[in-house]
Amino acid sequence: MALSDNALVSLEEVKRFYFPDMDKSKSQDDDLLEELIDRITDQFEMYCGIDSFHDDDYTEYLDSAGSCLFVKNIPLNSITSIYNDSDWVWGSDSTATSTDYRIVNDRYVIFKYDLYDGNQNIKITYNGGFETIPGDLKQICIKEVVREFKHRQDFDLLSKSLEDGSTTRVESGLMLSTTQILDKYKRIRAF
Secondary structure (H helix, E strand, O other), X not given: OOOOXXXXXXXXXXXXXXXXXXXXXXXXXXXXXXXXXXXXXXXXXXXXXXXXOEOEEEEEEEEEEEEEEOOOOOOEEEEEEEEEOOOXXXXXXXXXXXXXXXXXXXXXXXXXXXXXXXXXXXXXXXEEOXXXXXXXHHHHHHHHHHHHHHOOOOOOEEEEOOOOOOEEEOOOOOOHHHHHHHHHHOOOOOO
């Protein structure tokens, strides 16, 4: 099995963390670890409301209201074009010039003027995502993958007492420390 293109970490990074001595790693677990990496990456993307953390070129059709546009895939690195056309023709007469807007904090676009309200009347082509995945995202991905891998037999068992056999269960879903980090990468949505 091969990792998907949007994987946040490599198999080697997970193995280096979980199996510091590479001789202890079991190659028969590689497929499972790669599957977990892909699943956790997908879970992070869904949580953040984005397509991918990796940089890529995107085209989105947005509703407009006011003077701000909130794209799906952040950070917003560059804009190729913005069209404002309620007829959805996207001709040169509906193109916004680069002097009409600017990117704010790599997260959204603000215009000098209010856009007229419309449904899907904005077409934006841009580059978004990270060229290099931030270390904190990689680290929480590795931790979640290792957690899933370690608890694959007893997926909700955290610990078991030897004396009386009492158990402590793991909280389901992502760890709180993970969601706290992911929150800073969440897509901004306009309401």
